[in-house]
Every structure is written in C-alpha cells, then in structure tokens.
Amino acid sequence: MSFFKKLKEKFQSTEKTEQVSDKYKEGLTKTRKSFSEKINDLVARYRKVDEDFFEDLEEILISADVGVETVMDLIDELQMEVKRQNIKDTNEVKSVISEKLVEIYQGEDDEEIATLNLQEDGLTVILFVGVNGVGKTTTIGKLAHQLKEQGKEVLLAAGDTFRAGAIEQLNEWGKRVDVDVIKHSEGSDPAAVIFDAIQAAKSRNADVLICDTAGRLQNKVNLMNELSKIKRVIEREVPNGPHEVLLALDATTGQNALSQAKTFGEATNVTGIVLTKLDGTAKGGIVLAIRNELGIPVKYVGLGEQMTDLQQFDPQAFVYGLFADMMEEENLDS
Numbered sequence: 001m002s003f004f005k006k007l008k009e010k011f012q013s014t015e016k017t018e019q020v021s022d023k024y025k026e027g028l029t030k031t032r033k034s035f036s037e038k039i040n041d042l043v044a045r046y047r048k049v050d051e052d053f054f055e056d057l058e059e060i061l062i063s064a065d066v067g068v069e070t071v072m073d074l075i076d077e078l079q080m081e082v083k084r085q086n087i088k089d090t091n092e093v094k095s096v097i098s099e100k101l102v103e104i105y106q107g108e109d110d111e112e113i114a115t116l117n118l119q120e121d122g123l124t125v126i127l128f129v130g131v132n133g134v135g136k137t138t139t140i141g142k143l144a145h146q147l148k149e150q151g152k153e154v155l156l157a158a159g160d161t162f163r164a165g166a167i168e169q170l171n172e173w174g175k176r177v178d179v180d181v182i183k184h185s186e187g188s189d190p191a192a193v194i195f196d197a198i199q200a201a202k203s204r205n206a207d208v209l210i211c212d213t214a215g216r217l218q219n220k221v222n223l224m225n226e227l228s229k230i231k232r233v234i235e236r237e238v239p240n241g242p243h244e245v246l247l248a249l250d251a252t253t254g255q256n257a258l259s260q261a262k263t264f265g266e267a268t269n270v271t272g273i274v275l276t277k278l279d280g281t282a283k284g285g286i287v288l289a290i291r292n293e294l295g296i297p298v299k300y301v302g303l304g305e306q307m308t309d310l311q312q313f314d315p316q317a318f319v320y321g322l323f324a325d326m327m328e329e330e331n332l333d334s
C-alpha cells in the first residue's frame with residue numbers, strides 16, 4: 001500500500017483522527033501551499049527521476065527550512081528507495097518523499113508521538129524556558145487548559161519576574177483557563193516563586209505545576225545561573241523533578257530558532273521543544289531540522305491562536321498536513 005493511502009486511511013478513519021488531521025491541515029496551509037506548488041512543478045518539469053530531479057528537490061527542501069544535514073540524509077534515503085523500488089515516474093516519488101520524511105523524523109524511535117513525562121502518582125513539575133515573545137505564556141495557558149480538560153489539577157508559577165508585565169499576562173491566562181497562579185512581585189527572586197509554588201502545589205495535592213521563566217538570552221551567564229538555581233530548588237523539593245524542561249521556539253524565526261535552542265541546551269537540559277506559530281510560516285520544515293540537528297523531540301506545535309490549536313506533535317499528521325492536497329488529487333484506490 002502506498003504511504004499516501006496509509007496516511008489517508010489513518011487520518012480519515014475516525015472523528016478523532018480527522019479532527020487532528022484537520023488541525024494540521026489548516027495550521028500548515030502556508031507551508032503546504034508553497035511546498036505543494038514547488039513539488040508539483042518539479043514533478044511536471046521532470047518526467048524521469050534523475051540526478052537533476054534530486055538536485056532541484058534538494059533546493060525545495062532547503063528553502064522550506066528542513067535543514068541542510070536533514071535534507072542530505074533525506075535525499076540519500078530517497079535515492080536508495082527509488083532504486084530499490086525501481087521507480088521511474090516522478091509522480092510516484094511524492095508518496096515516497098512523504099514516507100521518508102516521517103522516517104527521518106522518527107529515526108530509531110519506536111514511539112510515534114513524544115508524550116509528556118507525567119507522573120502517575122504525585123506532582124509533575126514542568127519548566128518552560130524560551131526567549132521573550134516566542135509565545136511561551138500563551139502556550140503555558142493552552143497546555144494548562146488541556147491538562148485541566150484531562151481532569152488534572154493544575155497550578156501555574158509566575159517565574160518570569162524579569163520582564164515587565166509577564167506576571168500579569170500569566171495571571172490573565174490563569175483566569176481565562178480557571179487555574180491558580182502563584183506569583184511574587186516584579187523583580188523578585190524567581191527561585192523563591194518556584195519554591196512557594198511547589199509548597200502550594202503539594203498542600204493542594206495538585207497533579208501538575210507549570211513554571212514560567214524569564215528568557216534572558218542576551219546574558220547567558222545570568223540565564224544559566226537563574227535556571228540552575230530554579231532547578232536546584234525543584235530537585236530538592238520534588239523527587240525526580242523537573243520532569244520536563246520544555247523550550248518554546250517560534251517557528252517563524254527559522255534558523256534563528258535553532259541557534260536559540262543550542263544556547264538553551266547549553267544552559268539547561270531541555271527535554272522537549274514546543275514549536276509555536278507554525279501556522280505563521282511557509283517554512284514548516286523547521287520541525288524536521290530541529291528534531292534532527294538537535295536530537296530533541298518536538299512535543300507540541302502551535303497551529304494557531306485558539307486554545308485547541310496547541311497539538312501534540314505527530315510526525316505522520318504533520319506529513320499529512322503537508323501533502324493533503326496531493327493526496328486528495330491522486331487516485332489512491334489502485
């Protein structure tokens with residue numbers, strides 16, 4: 001069965017999978033439009049799958065921000081697969097490209113979707129890091145809402161005491177999603193806020209504590225000191241905490257997001273990426289570059305401004321969103 005057909009069957013089988021694929025399809029409209037157009041054009045220009053075809057494909061993938069290393073791996077894999085299956089017609093390559101994109105993302109991992117490390121018993125502490133303006137606060141609000149919907153008791157800690165207005169912004173989100181926010185005044189010690197929030201979470205038997213932090217990238221030493229102090233407090237107060245350190249990155253910043261990730265990776269042990277504003281870019285290939293060049297799983301993607309637009313990252317749904325038009329155009333019954 002072709003990969004296109006497999007994806008179509010998977011994502012159009014139940015109401016739930018259809019909802020997920022619709023979100024991805026809608027959120028990836030900009031990327032898909034640009035990507036599909038280029039791929040269709042490529043396929044129309046070349047009838048035969050040859051060296052020149054792969055060279056042009058390489059360019060398309062690089063222009064979608066897939067990342068040079070990832071593109072090279074992908075092209076190698078594709079060339080081998082095309083040979084193995086003896087594919088001559090460029091039209092047939094589309095489905096193989098989609099399959100290889102998923103494979104290259106997943107690598108050796110069996111797990112399709114990287115889930116949050118939520119504790120079954122006791123408190124789970126999630127630390128959010130990332131520079132200002134990437135959509136960190138919005139994401140914390142959306143995640144708090146989702147976890148609450150799953151029946152969890154959630155608490156927020158306003159650990160960004162540095163940026164003017166950050167505490168109030170988180171507080172607003174707390175009100176919107178009906179979750180309490182533990183806060184001190186602006187300029188106070190963030191580690192003290194986190195300490196208080198942990199005590200509050202324990203005394204209320206909360207399931208999840210989500211901690212905001214300041215994203216002072218311009219001063220790496222300060223950033224490191226602040227984050228390690230916060231982590232020390234969490235480690236001392238909560239067994240095995242923090243259970244997740246999620247780095248929020250703005251997809252519209254392209255390769256800059258990669259360099260931010262490298263800096264944060266040096267300052268703290270990042271366990272997952274939340275890629276925001278994927279709907280705002282035509283270069284959604286950045287998801288693949290992040291996964292492959294940093295080796296950190298993308299756990300969530302922001303596909304819009306609505307509360308439900310924060311989605312667990314699913315590589316197959318992502319690829320479905322990228323190729324949806326092509327799949328619909330093609331007769332997959334054969």
Ligand SMILES: Nc1nc2c(ncn2[C@@H]2O[C@H](COP(=O)(O)OP(=O)(O)OP(=O)(O)O)[C@@H](O)[C@H]2O)c(=O)[nH]1
Pocket residue numbers: 130131132133134135136137138139160163166215276277278279280301302303304305309
């Ligand atoms: N289109 C779109 N907009 C988003 C997404 N996530 C966040 N935003 C918007 O991005 C803007 C900035 O988000 P904020 O959460 O305010 O930025 P911030 O990261 O909180 O700033 P800091 O708290 O300083 O880190 C807001 O207008 C959000 O609505 C997304 O996935 N898609």
